[in-house]
Amino acid sequence: MTTVRLRYFAWLRERVGEPSETVETAAGTVAELVDELMRREERYALAFADLAAVRVAVDEELADLTAPLAGVREVAFFPPMTGG
């Protein structure tokens, strides 16, 4: 089991209902972690319903859903960025 801090931004934060949380997970990749969350509660299922609209950062670096979770401290989920 790995302990990972999860962070949510923008409408993902609003749908999940909190900006961050710490989870224990046996998931090997970000995609497996998302599956786990979606099965856990309706609000996660809703937040991650359209995965094409979700971007991921692993330890503050942009990453893919296929990124492994081994050794990872923080995973963030958010919509496409709209700065500038």
Place this chain on the structure above:
Amino acid sequence: MTTVRLRYFAWLRERVGEPSETVETAAGTVAELVDELMRREERYALAFADLAAVRVAVDEELADLTAPLAGVREVAFFPPMTGG
């Protein structure tokens, strides 16, 4: 005969030796006027020796050597521009 004001800028002004002058000419085009000037005095021959390096404005608008002189008040000669 037409009365035309001539203006010279940058190294063309330095070679001709004056910033402007008024000439009476029977030339039909700017190119014919340049020929006339080059035959008149050595300093003009020198100034216009490399015509590929000379740009022309007729009544304050960029023009070609082929521009007609009829009705023209001012012709300016200068090297390629280097503003900005």
Place this chain on the structure above:
Amino acid sequence: MTVRVQREDFDLGAELAALRAGRTDLGALVSFTGLVRDTGALAAMELEHYPGMTEKALAAIEAEAAARWSLQASLVIHRFGPLVPGEQIMMVATASAHREAAFAAAEFLMDYLKSRAPFWKKETGAAGSRWVAARAADEAALER
């Protein structure tokens, strides 16, 4: 090469003056300023970001620009928090010997920043609040 992420406004003129102060090796200085544009009934904008990642992402984008073009100086400032129409959101500035590099690097910084710096805009207007959708053109600009 400087990056600043801040809540408060910035003084564009003072930033550009500081960038070239005391220098004689710059030929071209380009700046871009992003402003809150009222497209109809915009009352306010809230700019959310990811503290920690934001600074790292902007520094990485600036380092990439510096690797691609010959830049004498560059600056990125991006605000977060509440903003109203007309306010400055962010700026980039690039200084180089020639205009081509300064323009290209500034555009590169903007293209990358739009799609790789973790900021999200929420607009509040007469019809309520909505998260601004990323323009397809912005994510596609990275492919150029």
Place this chain on the structure above:
Amino acid sequence: MTVRVQREDFDLGAELAALRAGRTDLGALVSFTGLVRDTGALAAMELEHYPGMTEKALAAIEAEAAARWSLQASLVIHRFGPLVPGEQIMMVATASAHREAAFAAAEFLMDYLKSRAPFWKKETGAAGSRWVAARAADEAALER
């Protein structure tokens, strides 16, 4: 849409602030500033121009940019007379709803101005004075 040809220096920050003052319809503000760059032993620069034609040429270039892109505002200031390294030579600024138009119009203004506005630079250094040669790239940029 303003053009100024002047001997005295300008305040870049004040000009950019004036361009957007009181407005909420601008999304992007781009500026370019040309500076006297010391390439080795440059002591001074003299910028000659063609009074009368200069203003007309710059206004025509600005009108062409306004016809090609959706610009909310633009400004061109070009100095003449004696300048020393580090000084500002000229500036262009463009304001639009989106960054693409503001960048493209600013680059267009610079490309055209370089080859179509009647200014000539003479540099004085340790080895004497020389007229700056036009870069082939500058005249070629018009073909883009």
